[in-house]
Amino acid sequence: MRMSIRFTLILLLILTSPWPLLAEVQDETALDIQVREIAKTLRCTVCQTENIWESGAPLAQQMRGVVRERLKLGHSPEDIQEYFLSRYGDYIMMEPPKHGVNWLIWVGPFILLLGGGLLLYKEVNGWVRGTPSPPAAAPPPLDEQARQRLERELES
C-alpha cells in the first residue's frame, strides 16, 4: 500500500513537472539568443518591413548565417552591425542611426503632430469666431399694434 502511494506520488511529480518548458528553454543556446537579438535590429532587404530574424527570405536566412559565423569568430554585436552598415548603408538598420537627415525620421512625427494640431486649432478657432453669437439681451416686448398684426397673419 505504502509502495503504491509512493509510486503514485512520483508519477504525479513527473507528470506535473514542466519538462517540456525546460527543454524548450535549453534548446536555445546563448549564441542563438545573441543571433536573434542582432538579427532583430537588421532589416531584410527583400521584405523591407521585416527584420532578418522574422523574414523567411533566403537572403535573410543567409544574413542570419553571417551574423552567427561572425559571433563565433568573436565579433561584437556592434562590429556585426557596422559590417552590415558598411555594405547596405543606414537602410539596413531597423532603427535608423541618429545622425544627419535621419533625425527627420525621429522628429518628423512630432513635427507632423504639432504642425497638424496647430493648423487644426487655427481652423476650428476661425469657425468658432465666424459663428454669430446669440443676442445678449431679451428682445423688447411687442406693442399692441404689432401683436394684433401677427395674430391676423397667423389666422389667415
Added chain:
Amino acid sequence: MTKGWQLTLVLILLGLFALFYQGLWGDPRHIPTVLIGTDAPMVEGPDVETGDMISLEQFKGKVVLLNFWASWCYECKVEHESVLQLHQLFKDDPNFVMLGVNYQDKLPDAQQYLKEYGTTFPHMRDLHGQIAIDYGVYGVPETFVIDQEGKIRYKYVGPVTGHMYTTITQNIIAPLLKDQPINTKS
C-alpha cells in the same frame, strides 16, 4: 498666424508626408549605395561550369565587371544578350575582365541556363550568399564595375540594357581602361 506662415506649415507637412511615403513605399534598390569608392571585397567561389575556384584577387590591377544573376530571374534573361555583347566589346582588352556571380541558385539550373543562353566569360557560385552580402546586393540582376586599384566605381541595379548599356560601356568601362575620369550620370 498669417497666410504666409500657414502656407509654409502646410508645405513642411506635405514634405514630411512625401518623405515618409517614399520611405515606406519607395524601392530600396534606388537608394544610393555606400560602396562607391570603397575597396571591392576579394571574394571567391567555384566556377559554375568547371567547379574550379575563381578568386577576384587574381584579377587585381584590371577593370572588372561583376554581374550578379540567377537562372530564376526574369530580368537577367532580359539583359543576357546585352551582357554578352558588352563582353564581346571589351574582351580583347587585356586589362578587362568580366565575371558572373550566380546568386541563390541550384547548380543544375545555373548550368542549364548558361547552356541554353550561352556564355563567353566565367561565372562563380555564391554558395552561402556571402558574396552578395559583401557587395550589398538587394536582388538580381546587379552589376558592379571595379577599377584597376580594386575600388568599386559603379553599381547598377537592374538589367543592363538600352541607355544603361551605353552608360556602362561608354561612360564607365571605356574611360577606366584609358585611365580617364568616368561619368556616372546615366
